[in-house]
Amino acid sequence: MRRTITSFVMCFLLSISFTATAQLNTPQRSQMASIMQRVGTTDITITYSRPSVNNREVWGKLVPFGMNNFGFGTSKAAPWRAGANENTLVTFTHNVNVEGKPVEAGTYGLHINVKDENNATIILSKDTEAWGSYFYDPENDALRADVKLIDIDHTELLTFSFDEVKSTSTTAALKWEKKAIPFTIEVDVLNIVTEDLRAKLTGQNAFISQHWEQAANYLLNNGGDLDEALSWINKGLEGQFFSQKTFNGLVIKANILNKKGDKDGFVSTMDEAVAMANANQINRAGYAMINAENFEKAIEYLNINTKNDPENANWQNSLGAAYKAKGDNKIAIKHFKKSLKLNPTARVKANTEKNLKDLGAL
Numbered sequence: 001m002r003r004t005i006t007s008f009v010m011c012f013l014l015s016i017s018f019t020a021t022a023q024l025n026t027p028q029r030s031q032m033a034s035i036m037q038r039v040g041t042t043d044i045t046i047t048y049s050r051p052s053v054n055n056r057e058v059w060g061k062l063v064p065f066g067m068n069n070f071g072f073g074t075s076k077a078a079p080w081r082a083g084a085n086e087n088t089l090v091t092f093t094h095n096v097n098v099e100g101k102p103v104e105a106g107t108y109g110l111h112i113n114v115k116d117e118n119n120a121t122i123i124l125s126k127d128t129e130a131w132g133s134y135f136y137d138p139e140n141d142a143l144r145a146d147v148k149l150i151d152i153d154h155t156e157l158l159t160f161s162f163d164e165v166k167s168t169s170t171t172a173a174l175k176w177e178k179k180a181i182p183f184t185i186e187v188d189v190l191n192i193v194t195e196d197l198r199a200k201l202t203g204q205n206a207f208i209s210q211h212w213e214q215a216a217n218y219l220l221n222n223g224g225d226l227d228e229a230l231s232w233i234n235k236g237l238e239g240q241f242f243s244q245k246t247f248n249g250l251v252i253k254a255n256i257l258n259k260k261g262d263k264d265g266f267v268s269t270m271d272e273a274v275a276m277a278n279a280n281q282i283n284r285a286g287y288a289m290i291n292a293e294n295f296e297k298a299i300e301y302l303n304i305n306t307k308n309d310p311e312n313a314n315w316q317n318s319l320g321a322a323y324k325a326k327g328d329n330k331i332a333i334k335h336f337k338k339s340l341k342l343n344p345t346a347r348v349k350a351n352t353e354k355n356l357k358d359l360g361a362l
Helices: 003-020 188-199 209-221 226-237 247-259 261-275 279-291 296-309 313-326 329-341 346-359
Strands: 031-039 041-048 090-093 097-098 100-101 106-114 117-123 141-148 150-165 168-184
Touching: 031 150, 031 168, 041 150, 041 168, 097 296, 100 141, 106 168, 117 168, 141 168, 188 209, 209 226, 209 247, 226 247, 247 261, 247 279, 261 279, 261 296, 279 296, 279 313, 296 313, 313 329, 329 346
Parallel strands: none
Antiparallel strands: 031 041, 041 090, 090 106, 097 100, 097 168, 106 117, 117 141, 150 168
């Protein structure tokens, strides 16, 4: 009985010892780092450890070419772990394409098979708990994509970066010593945002008319479904208990109609917007008509401001711009010169002088 109790105490003490050891937190030589880039509404995060070159020969030596048996773990043909210590991880908050290949949202182990000085294969593994690549199993691959190494200036600490960021894509790159391994990540931003908007407009967000305006405006300006955009803006403007007819909402609707080819609907809706607009909004509407090349309407709208406030340099400049766009240069010059006499702001003055120079009148 005494021996049993002693054995139990020893086991208990050992368990405490092992638990305490597991909880120790000491610095690692290759310290951990994380970098995140947002594309649209999708976050891409890479978490890794950063070894130094430290006067070592990296490519083909410290990072051996090909798949290797490192003599540790279970993998007999392991790629490089793309860093040090634990598994390098990459996380996507939405579905993406990596080097043109689809990858579902989630976290993946990031490995690289560096084949030679110029060629490599990016490997994303569903196994995120491994230490390095020593337990790599190709059965867990989520993606393999061939890429090229490129020459760079010396980089002492292994570094991941996002060197090129566009509206729907980014280029991530691992940089170390004098080589970089870039790979592209593409995001279907329009589809992701549209699906998110659809979901949000079925909840509490649907009871605010400005949210319908914002959602419709996104589709309008980003190549979305114009019929859906028109449906959304109509809900924001009228027919629902939360609807509210606003200048901004009407302008969004007018622009949707214009993009759909409904010129009459565009003009009539802009007329409705101008009828409830303040002076700055009327000015915006005038320039919208200039952009739509409906110069008569632009002049009609902008004349409202010059009649209400003829001593405003900005309104005279805007009306001059409408006549210039129409090709009626004589009247344009008259309004531009009047603008200069009315003590315009520096911005309006510079714009007016540029227009007069363009017309050979200054």
